[in-house]
Amino acid sequence: MSAVQEDLTARARLRDAAIEGFAAGGFDESLRAIAARAGVSAGLVRHHFGSKELLRAECDATVLDRYRTLKTDSLKTEPAALFAQFPSSRESGILLVYILRSVRDGGSAGRLFLERMVEEALVFTKGAVTSGLVVPSRDEDARVRLLIHQAIGGLIVYFAMRPDTPLDDFVSVMEQFYAETMLPTLEIYTEGIFTDRTYLETYLAYIAETSSTPADLARKAP
Amino acid sequence: MSAVQEDLTARARLRDAAIEGFAAGGFDESLRAIAARAGVSAGLVRHHFGSKELLRAECDATVLDRYRTLKTDSLKTEPAALFAQFPSSRESGILLVYILRSVRDGGSAGRLFLERMVEEALVFTKGAVTSGLVVPSRDEDARVRLLIHQAIGGLIVYFAMRPDTPLDDFVSVMEQFYAETMLPTLEIYTEGIFTDRTYLETYLAYIAETSSTPADLARKAP
């Protein structure tokens, strides 16, 4: 039952089991199920964490921290392909699923994850623009936010259509995802979709005559 | 409490209240809350529908049907802007939120909605390609699926970040969404993102040497 390392303190095992359980079954996973996954009793959660909410908070913090280190590590090895971070191991797969679930459920943790990803992508994109790899945008911030939201959202939808993907098969499903989406993504990024500039120009004229800059229009959200 | 029409049979009121409640609070909305919204007792659900699952099934069917008529109606009036169907009323807003929730939660209803949208977009896109408005793709099916998944997923993320959007403000939030995303969307569709074709050509060469057509690669999913 337990896929959690044996040589950790029960507290750490419980935390890791919770992360895994939340990723596998959602944040409604019961304390009893989590405790069983860690091989301990349910009451121990309260002893160590106080409540389910506090356990969740510690899981959020742990995942955020691990995601950070994972990201910096992978940036050292690979040349950082745009918006494509393969989860290469079971552990990083769990992290990604946990994050996807967080964003999907819309809590403060999900908001934090998403905002971090937008920030990272923003500095990356700005660098790519100045080095001439990427076309500049009239509103870099809005473009990056859109791309991240759609990339994460596309993943959420993809896994929603495969509800019982086991965490162990996650990497292969992820490869499948890239195999299905890489070509159209590259096509769109390289060749666009529209054959002429009419739609864009029309919209630009429209927002010009409403006497607001695109950035103003785009940044009315909270 | 009830925002449901009074001059309907209790059964219809119950069904509409369930659709509204599912959209507002998710599919875990309790039968008691749904019944209260309809202004009747909880036991009446069982009397009319038999179980919560059957009520849900009837809601799914109703929403699917209403979505279909809504779509065909709007296609008569507007010239059918690409991938942009404004929900113009509170009722159609409820429908869209219900559908987004269905896709998000990954049930059979969500799969059905999504597949329908992909099909519709596919015929639309093929028409746009032959009439020269849209650049052809090496795999039309994969491109349309990607675009729909990302459009729906982007909406799911957008509303996940605004968890307590009341159904009555939905249309204004939707306008806000378009105001934030229209410009970068049109930019990408018109101008692409990459400044040169290296990434695409490299990937095309890669999938060519693995002796599979792009369509083969993309269509290994269930």
Add this chain to the structure above:
DNA sequence: CCCCAGACTATACATGCGAGTAGTCTCCTA
């Protein structure tokens, strides 16, 4: 050797859920 703080378990409790049951009410019909 003692003994006690902390890790841990077993069990109880309160709550909210979907489902089930029995009974009342109302309106249409014969």
Add this chain to the structure above:
DNA sequence: TAGGAGACTACTCGCATGTATAGTCTGGGG
């Protein structure tokens, strides 16, 4: 007007959950 079928409610049951409490075990310091 009698009666019955269906609409509808009040109540109950079993179950799962998070929380709370009381008690057991164990290892290290006096």
